[in-house]
Amino acid sequence: MEITQLTLVNYKNFESQSFDFPTKVNCFIGANGIGKTNTLDAIYHLCYGKGYFNPIATQNIRHGEDFFMLEGSFQKDGKTEKIVCSLKKGNKKLIKRNGKTYERLSDHIGLLPLVIISPADRDLILSGSELRRKFVDGVISQLDKVYLSTLINYNKVLTQRNSLLKYFAANHTFDADSIAVYNQQLVGYGEQIHQKRQEFLEAFIPIFQEQYRIISGDQESVSLRYQSQLEAVSFADLLEQQLTKDRALQYTSAGIHKDDLEFKIGEHRIKKFGSQGQQKSFLIALKLAQYYFTKDQTQDTPILLLDDIFDKLDENRVSQLISLVDTDDFGQVFITDTHDQRTETIVSQIHRDYQIHRLGNET
Numbered sequence: 001m002e003i004t005q006l007t008l009v010n011y012k013n014f015e016s017q018s019f020d021f022p023t024k025v026n027c028f029i030g031a032n033g034i035g036k037t038n039t040l041d042a043i044y045h046l047c048y049g050k051g052y053f054n055p056i057a058t059q060n061i062r063h064g065e066d067f068f069m070l071e072g073s074f075q076k077d078g079k080t081e082k083i084v085c086s087l088k089k090g091n092k093k094l095i096k097r098n099g100k101t102y103e104r105l106s107d108h109i110g111l112l113p114l115v116i117i118s119p120a121d122r123d124l125i126l127s128g129s130e131l132r133r134k135f136v137d138g139v140i141s142q143l144d145k146v147y148l149s150t151l152i153n154y155n156k157v158l159t160q161r162n163s164l165l166k167y168f169a170a171n172h173t174f175d176a177d178s179i180a181v182y183n184q185q186l187v188g189y190g191e192q193i194h195q196k197r198q199e200f201l202e203a204f205i206p207i208f209q210e211q212y213r214i215i216s217g218d219q220e221s222v223s224l225r226y227q228s229q230l231e232a233v234s235f236a237d238l239l240e241q242q243l244t245k246d247r248a249l250q251y252t253s254a255g256i257h258k259d260d261l262e263f264k265i266g267e268h269r270i271k272k273f274g275s276q277g278q279q280k281s282f283l284i285a286l287k288l289a290q291y292y293f294t295k296d297q298t299q300d301t302p303i304l305l306l307d308d309i310f311d312k313l314d315e316n317r318v319s320q321l322i323s324l325v326d327t328d329d330f331g332q333v334f335i336t337d338t339h340d341q342r343t344e345t346i347v348s349q350i351h352r353d354y355q356i357h358r359l360g361n362e363t
């Protein structure tokens with residue numbers, strides 16, 4: 001799968017800009033803040049229906065404007081897919097595929113596989129469990145529409161149950177039957193999600209460990225483990241056990257929305273005890289595992305976005321990544337960098353056609 005053309009209108013710092021991508025390897029070069037990462041984000045947005053860096057959709061609209069529009073031409077299975085994504089302030093975001101608007105944005109998920117490796121990934125290690133769940137959910141949802149709709153349904157019921165708990169507290173009342181209805185729905189959706197996450201991680205973890213082994217040169221061992229409250233107790237029993245607490249807290253304190261991934265180096269948490277280099281290697285291994293897993297499952301070659309890798313990685317890791325990209329396993333790759341000459345030197349070693357897009361005053 002490849003993108004051959006991209007147009008951005010009022011997207012972040014771009015007023016109006018078009019790019020053609022005739023080659024497999026494309027580099028965006030320019031000074032800090034010129035919009036290199038924003039260009040990658042535009043490609044990500046067309047594939048995932050949302051930006052990678054800013055979850056607040058309206059903040060992607062160029063300051064002072066009231067809409068953005070992204071347009072991309074993709075080649076997939078020998079056909080052209082024209083995707084338009086637009087957002088006008090006060091309206092819902094629209095995504096069109098070949099002129100037809102999706103009824104639900106989630107219907108677009110999975111059509112165009114893509115993996116991004118960015119310095120922002122460090123939040124997967126450093127921040128709370130929500131981002132790690134999102135990572136797992138994002139990978140599975142790209143491949144499994146039933147999973148995505150089960151997740152959407154689970155979150156809807158969770159919101160309703162939380163509203164009910166708030167209502168009970170505000171009105172000093174309680175109705176066990178209404179809670180039981182929500183519990184039953186949560187358990188139905190939650191157990192399916194738990195099982196899918198388990199199956200996914202069983203397949204994903206060995207791929208991740210292999211990638212880490214390659215990147216680190218077999219220096220140390222790392223582990224990734226799925227943690228869920230549902231390991232020890234059934235979801236129905238868990239909700240029952242937590243009910244008094246939930247009523248006091250006025251929200252649902254247990255369930256698959258509390259799942260996490262444990263990242264360890266040797267016996268210790270990588271967040272506390274991993275060096276910066278080990279943390280970076282861990283994240284790259286995670287993303288490369290996502291790449292190989294998605295490629296295997298979709299039988300399609302995802303687009304790979306490499307944001308700021310030369311600046312943020314040491315020479316060994318860069319050459320490791322570049323030599324990987326130079327294999328037939330990889331398809332279209334986008335790279336951002338501030339240094340013209342450095343990029344040219346590195347990509348000219350790749351045995352593939354490349355193009356350098358210099359960003360400057362035209363934005």
Ligand SMILES: Nc1ncnc2c1ncn2[C@@H]1O[C@H](COP(=O)(O)OP(=O)(O)OP(=O)(O)O)[C@@H](O)[C@H]1O
Pocket residue numbers: 011012013014030031032033034035036037038039059060061062063308336338
């Ligand atoms: N909604 C917006 N409207 C206008 N400008 C925006 C908007 N959102 C972000 N920007 C601008 O985009 C620029 C950042 O662009 P980007 O992150 O793509 O830079 P970059 O070229 O990747 O830089 P670096 O080399 O520092 O990583 C900043 O100048 C920021 O102010």
